[in-house]
Amino acid sequence: MEEELNKDQKNSRRQFLKKGLIAGAGVAIGSGLLAAYVDTNAAETGEKVKVLTTDGEIMEVDRGLLKLPRVSREESHKGIPGRKFVMVIDLGKCKNARKCVEACQKGHHLPQSQEFMKVYLLQDSEKTAPYWFPKPCFHCDNPLCVSVCPVGATYKRSDGIVLIDNERCIGCKFCMTGCPYSTRVFAWKHYPEFDEDKEPYSPEASSPGKEGTVSKCDFCPDLIRVGKIPYCASACPMGVIYFGDVDEDTVTNGTETYQFSKLIHDRAGYRYLETLGTRPCVYYLPPVDRQFEVDRGFGDLEESVKDRYKDTPYSKKNKP
Amino acid sequence: MELQQKNPLRDFAPQLERTSIQGYVWIVFLLAVIGLGFYAFLQQVFLGHEVTGMRDNVVWGVYIVNFIFFMGVSYAGALISGTLHLFKTAWRKPIIRMAEFITIIALLIGPCFILLCIGRLDKLHYLVLFGRIQSPITWDVIAITTDIFGCFIFLYLSLLRDLATLRDYELLQLPNWRKKLYKVLALGYTGTPEQQQRLNRATDIMAAMVISIAIIVYSVLAWIFSVTLQPGWHSTIFGPYFVIAAVYSGSAVLIVCMWVFRKVYHLEEYITKKHFVAVGLIMLVLAAFFGYFTFSDYLTKWYGSEKNDELLIQLLFKEFYWPFIISNYIGVLLPLLVVGIAKFRTISNITITSVVVIIALWLNRYIIVVPTLESPYLPIQDARPEWLNYSATWVEWSLTAAGVAIFCLLFTIASKFITIVPLSGSQGEEKKEDVLV
Amino acid sequence: MAIQPLNSFAEEKTDSAAAPAESRMALNYLCSTDSVNLSATLTIKRGDMTLALENAVVEFTASNGTTTTILGTAKTNQEGSALLSFPSALLPTDKDGMVSYMAKFTGNDKYPAAEATSSAKPAKIRLFFSIEDSLRILKVTATQKNEKGEDVAIPKETVLIYIPRLFSLLKIGEISLDETGTGTLEFPKEIVGDTLGNLVVIAKIEEHDKFGFVQGKNVINWGVHKQYYKAEVPSRELWTPIAPLWMIITLLVMLAGVWAHYMYAVYELVMIKRLSKKDKPLF
């Protein structure tokens, strides 16, 4: 325990030093620190700009200042020290806008046919209410997918994130049957989208993908490292998806920030299929006080997406 | 004694020396089927696994079914030959070699099918380099390797006497290299009492080993499914259930082999109705066991009717109705009737029953693997038909056919190399046999 | 599709084909205890697409209408933001104490120039912690400078109280300042700090007409001690790299048993071979 404390003190000092460094960079900007990784021509980044939060909290933007190179495969096994990530999904607000799916696919350079985030239309039984159910990987604390992997290609890190190293993965697909939540996707061929990503592969980015290997939602550790929440969480126009550090007891969807324990307590948060004993790190807030009718979820979807839900009990019942 | 041993060899010599026109046609046909399979394999390698019917939900299809099937056949061969040997069953002699061949050949083909399932064959060596002991696949890799070695040693031990006989039989018209090969392989065995004693001891030990490993290996294979949480797979009964199903299918394959070789090599004298009935009775007992396991597995699922088990059973009785009926009703009841009732016990009846049993058991594996993957906890919601329902493509079927063809081809080649009926038994047993005859 | 970042060649091509670019600048201001932070965001709008401009040099100036001070320059990052912070003491103020800030991008051959301005009066927020009647009390004061350069209170404003977290600020309360520019809050329990219970507390006035964004900061050990998840990471589980001991032992025992028998069988074969050699002369 002593040691833990000491370590923490050291950690916070290091954190402090780092912050100082970044603040310093803010002053001496344009010299050494930045020159190391950008060329000198002004260029468009290709990223759509997000609306700046009006709270003007500059320290937050500060951390995004440094464009970190992707961490190596070895490094990606370690996890971000002293963190344990958690996601909270508010089913009461979801209207199947699918922005999470799109942002995730774009961010991870995925083809249309691979979705890390899937949105289901669930109805637990005939007389219960239907609801939209976005489902990422649950990053289980007892991950069966990791247990069954014969080569250690998928692993759980100290920060709770379950990643896949596609350089190690042999594509046996055992993890896909091991996961009870149908979370994992397989690259059935080489998709052209994989080539879009020119950066070297890192399990933290889950990109570029590789034919014959498995991939899945990764909680975007590459974004976390620069102080950003995952693609899905920041893309959702309804703010359905909250993300944060459970040890810090805080989750945020980018605009609202809550105390995790209070949120779960007040809104009766739960984990999906708790009985399976996988101990997920994703919590759901029940679909109460809905902001939208379920039908809104069919809004302006592409036909192919609409078709997915045609066999659900809800759609069948509502068929004229 | 000497003469007695040479007599059968004269009968078998043509089998080893010559291959008939039909034999060549047969081999060319097999090679063609294998060629098609190879083409399909290249397609899969170069175009990706997209050419198969497997998708994100049904990640394992016909390949894994074939894997289970061939491994099952193999273990059955091992169990049958091991048991027959250990209990010194008198009538085993003409068929025991076939059982041994079935073991080895199926054991070489089975694992190839699981390799077809693997996305990155280039990284296969990682299984050894980075093997994790917690993974049932690692257990399987270790178990299958162990099993292959064990079965080879066992087969070799039981071949040794015949190899020596072939080496010593001067009249055999064979190219020189084959004679040399026999000589090397026979290890200078001449049948001295001490050599006999050592050989018997080693064979007994290996027979016991082969039996126990077969049970372990097939249980491990079953655990690949039952350690997961998937509805329909997560069952404690799977280990013994798979073992029984394996031996069951293997006994059927043995009967079919007996029938084929009896016809092709005119072994009516050696393989008689007695043998068919004997193996048929083994099959009967196994059918009863198999039915019992199947029943108790589905009964508990149906009675308890957890939501997902219920969905699975609904699926089985709807989309998989015929496979389900064939594998779990006809596949159980037919042997009970045909072999159980003495009147029906003819060689052809028993053989036809065996063919049905083989098909039924293959379907049994299919409806264990596929429906479960089609009914996961979270309902499959997809617009793409191939993502919803699995159906194997020509690539998978060609490779399946190629697997069967390789099985036949290897069997043909093996029967050209060494007589399909053992020429000699160990001293002690022969005496017993003499008494019987 | 969006343009690949940092590839100047590809850029050239896309540029000539595309609609004319329009540069836009936004300037954000934050005044903390003794420094001022400016953040300018530069975006390019072309057609329907808005893109962040990376690596552009932005010059920041401050003025009071008569004199203009160059504060410095900064380059924009991936998100198009350039950041600058500097001590608030050096700023030229007008007679109301206001400072006008300007961020300016001079443009280059590809993108036109852009600028943005913002003005605010420097202010200060201070935080004090005390325990009264065993209640934890947070007191906040807000001050501004008068013409003489003395600190005077900012009355009747709303101050928001935050705890900085990994991704964002966690709001824990709101304080309304009284006439004297002071307000208090009972500090909530069960806010997780670091492993020593230390918490950084931030008090902010936001989007004020005159003061803009003002913030003060202090540290107190009123947090719940953080328990690191890492401390409880098990080492031998099904999912860890190393297997549970019983598994390894069982496997080894089984393998040893089986392979020992194999060895024995092979040994017997070797002996058979040996025997034949011994027998040879007899034939």
Ligand code: SF4
């Ligand atoms: S949800 Fe599935 S893939 Fe994700 S950690 Fe859990 S078991 Fe593994």
Ligand code: SF4
């Ligand atoms: S598919 Fe890859 S990650 Fe999954 S179990 Fe096999 S080797 Fe491991």
